[in-house]
Amino acid sequence: MNTDKEKIILEVENLKKYYPIRKKAFGKTEEYVKSVDGISFSVKENTILGVVGESGCGKSTMGKAILNLIEPTDGRVIYNGKIIYSNDKKECISKSEMTKLRGEMQMIFQDPYASLDPRKSIESIVSEGIKKHRNLTKDEIREKAAEILELCGMDRACMVRYPHEFSGGQRQRIGIARSLAINPKFVVCDEPTAALDVSIQSQILNLMLDLKEKMGLTYIFISHNFNVVKSFCDEIAVMYLGKIVEYGPAEKIYKNPKHPYTQALISSVPRNSPDEKKERIRLTGSIPSAVEIPAGCRFSTRCPYVSDICRQKEPEGMNLDNDRTVYCHLYK
Structure with missing residues (x-):
């Protein structure tokens, strides 16, 4: 994966998040x-890093x-x-330091x-974050809120109105303005166009690209739509059942997917024209439970190329073309 430390803004290593559940109502055995x-x-x-996968x-x-909105289990x-969380060194950023860091790290929500x-x-x-993170007067806060709203395609006259008076696309513009009002550097976008009409989606995506260039932003763009991710993102991480199965440049992954799951996802992308020929890969089998994950490769229950080693050993990352990583026994 990326090795140029001078340009890396975020590093994630062996990140885990487990949710404990009880096997029985009065049992002592815990599952996760x-x-x-x-x-x-x-x-x-x-x-822009795109993270794509099924719901x-x-x-x-x-x-x-x-973003430390929920505490990781490990990693x-x-x-x-700056270390936000590190289980191996038993380090975790303090609440006061994390509050200061919120001025640089923000999130755009799905709905x-x-x-x-x-x-x-x-x-x-829109002005709530400005009040907390910026030492400005009331007039300066109001003007800053108006400026970011106009930058997001909304008129400053909307400031006296309430969310129910706006359409879905307008509300998402307001949500983006709220996240960017304190001039962050890094933004996690959690499916920001999933709840919008197709015609509005392109407007929001174009807006986010414009803001990225104007404000020097870095995005993690979460989506289940490969068609959007491949044209919007620089790199793609394909996730399946809590694991990354393929990672690399967006264009390379879309044109020449290596992992069988990535191939199936891309085959489901609608054709651009009726003349385009595309073979649809239909996966059989069931998705394993996140509580009872099978041994070996977790995609083995649906993979058309499954072999004995796939059911026995979890695949390690294989570097392809120096800038792409795939977790699959086919490339060993």
Whole structure:
């Protein structure tokens, strides 16, 4: 994966997030939902890393664990040289330091209808972070909120209105403005276009690209839509059942996917024209439970190329082309 330390803004090493559950109501044996189960990657400054996979594969949990919104079970997260969480060294950033760091690390949420407080005006929603992280007067805070709203395609007159008065696309613009109001450097985008109409999705994506260039932002873009990720992101990490199965440049992965799961995902992308020929890969078998993960490769229950070693041993990362990693026994 990335080795250029000078340009890396985020490093994630062996990140895990397990949720404990009880096997029986009064039993003592605990089991765990392994939502994120040992993933490692890095993100270069001013780039976009797309994280793609089926619903329930752990994408959103990963994003929240990176931002320390939920406490990781294991692993290490380093942002701009500062350790946010490190289990091996028993280090964890203090609450006061994390609060300061929130000014650089923000999140855009998936649902624009649920993420905005219906009881607060748009001005109050957008200016909340500015009040906490910036030492400005009331007039300066109001002007800053108006500026970021206009930058996100909203008129400053909307500041006196409330979320229910806006469409889904407008609410998402307001949500983006709220996240960017304090001039962050790193933003986790948790499926920001999933709840929007297709015609609105392209507007929001173009807006995010414009803001990235104007503000020098770095994104982690979480999505289940490969068609969006391949054209929006610089690099792609494909997740399956809590693991990254393939990682590398977006163009290379889309044009020449190596992992069988990545191949199946890309085959499901709709054709650009009726004349385009594309063979659909239909996966059989069932997705294993995140509580009872099978031995070996966790994709073995659905893989068309499964062999005995796939059921016995978990695949290690294989470097291809020096800039791509695939976790599959086919390339050993």
